[in-house]
Amino acid sequence: MKHKRIEEAVMKVLMIAATLLIAFALGSILYSIVAKGFRYLSWDMISSLPKGGYYFGKEGGVLNAIIGSLYLALGATFLALIISVPTALYMNVFLRRNGKAVMAFRFFLDVLWGIPSIVYGAFGFTIMVAMGIRTSLLGGIVVVGVFVAPIMIRAMDEVLQRVPNGIREAAYSMGCTKTETAFRFFMRKAAPGVVTAILLSFGRAIGDAAVVLLTTGYTDFIPTSLNQQVATLPLAIFFQLGSPIEEVQGRAYASALILTIIILIISLSARLIGRVYKKNV
Numbered sequence: 073m074k075h076k077r078i079e080e081a082v083m084k085v086l087m088i089a090a091t092l093l094i095a096f097a098l099g100s101i102l103y104s105i106v107a108k109g110f111r112y113l114s115w116d117m118i119s120s121l122p123k124g125g126y127y128f129g130k131e132g133g134v135l136n137a138i139i140g141s142l143y144l145a146l147g148a149t150f151l152a153l154i155i156s157v158p159t160a161l162y163m164n165v166f167l168r169r170n171g172k173a174v175m176a177f178r179f180f181l182d183v184l185w186g187i188p189s190i191v192y193g194a195f196g197f198t199i200m201v202a203m204g205i206r207t208s209l210l211g212g213i214v215v216v217g218v219f220v221a222p223i224m225i226r227a228m229d230e231v232l233q234r235v236p237n238g239i240r241e242a243a244y245s246m247g248c249t250k251t252e253t254a255f256r257f258f259m260r261k262a263a264p265g266v267v268t269a270i271l272l273s274f275g276r277a278i279g280d281a282a283v284v285l286l287t288t289g290y291t292d293f294i295p296t297s298l299n300q301q302v303a304t305l306p307l308a309i310f311f312q313l314g315s316p317i318e319e320v321q322g323r324a325y326a327s328a329l330i331l332t333i334i335i336l337i338i339s340l341s342a343r344l345i346g347r348v349y350k351k352n353v
Contacts, residue, residue, distance in 0.1 A: 105332060109325030117326060122292040127311060127320060134327050137308035139294045141331070144212050144304055145278035151217030152224045152273050157266075160228035161254040164235070178229065184222035192219040193286035200287065207289035210298035215287045216277050224273040231265025232258055264345075271342040275335050281306035305331040 117133040126132035167174050196215030205211055235258050243253040259266065281304075289301030290311070305327055312324035 102332070105325055105328050108322060109327070109329040112319070112322035112326040113329055117323065118330065121294070126292075127315060128317065134303075134305065134308050134323075134330070136292055136294050137303040137305045137327065138330065138334075140209075140288075140291075140302040141278050141304045141306075141334075143209060143295065144216060144284065144288065144302060145274050147209070147213035148216035148220060148277040149224075149270060149274045151213060152221040152277075153270060155217070155221045156224040156228055156269070156273075157259075159225050160232055161258060163229055164232040165240070165250050165254040165258060178226070181222045181226050181229075185226060188282070189219055189280050190282040190286075193283040196283065197286040206299075207287055207301055208299050209288060209295050209302040212284050212288035212302060212304075213298070216280060216283050219280070219283055220273040220277050223276055224269050227269035227272055228262070228266055231262045231269065234265075235261050264347075267342050267345055271339060274338060278304075278335065279306060279331065281310055285310075305334075 116131075118138065119135055120131075120133035121136050122134070123130060123132035163174055163177055167177070192215055196211065196218075199205075200207070200211050239257050239261060240253060243257045248256065284304050284307060288304065288307075290303050290307055291301040292303070293300075295302045309324045309327045309331070312320050312327065315321060315324075
């Protein structure tokens with residue numbers, strides 16, 4: 073009995089320490105971004121394009137990178153969603169009885185999830201060069217979409233696994249096919265978790281720098297077609313941090329603050345949607 077109390081006390085201390093460590097790390101990151109970037113943040117920076125000499129401390133803003141990041145992340149997330157929904161449903165509705173196949177599928181997805189983004193970028197760049205495709209918004213959407221798809225599939229898979237087996241049996245007893253069961257019952261029950269999976273993938277897509285560095289190029293303008301190069305906030309941060317000019321470095325932290333705010337807004341919106349959905353279901 074004494075050993076159990078000691079074990080529980082040790083585990084409690086470790087959990088509290090881990091929580092405090094995570095909170096400290098998050099607080100430190102946010103403090104660093106706000107302290108170094110807030111004074112450089114202005115409406116002109118958010119609403120205007122870079123002007124001549126912007127990366128040398130001249131006037132302008134990062135509107136091109138903000139719009140470009142949203143274009144890229146939305147396109148990649150939509151592509152990943154098209155891949156992920158049928159895949160996750162197939163694993164949990166059609167392959168559920170074939171345990172070995174599902175386990176192999178999950179292991180394969182976990183391996184893909186663990187591959188560094190720079191590897192996806194290098195692979196995508198190699199394919200683009202071989203096919204004669206130039207760096208562009210389309211190239212970035214395709215490669216980033218493939219990169220975040222395993223993340224989205226596994227997140228949806230974890231949610232769909234928690235759908236009670238009784239729902240499946242009730243659907244079959246009403247004469248529903250597996251496809252009808254998947255989309256009418258499983259997706260409806262798991263909708264809040266699916267929203268979370270989409271959010272997780274969107275955050276990963278909008279914050280990645282390695283893939284876009286090799287596939288999208290960079291431009292001071294907002295793209296008007298999928299074949300044009302596109303700027304993103306991670307690359308804007310990367311290029312500005314490399315400058316020896318203090319003001320340009322400050323703008324890099326301001327860009328990081330903008331990216332953080334965008335992700336925070338999306339996160340809060342997704343949580344709100346999930347709560348509203350749960351109340352109405």
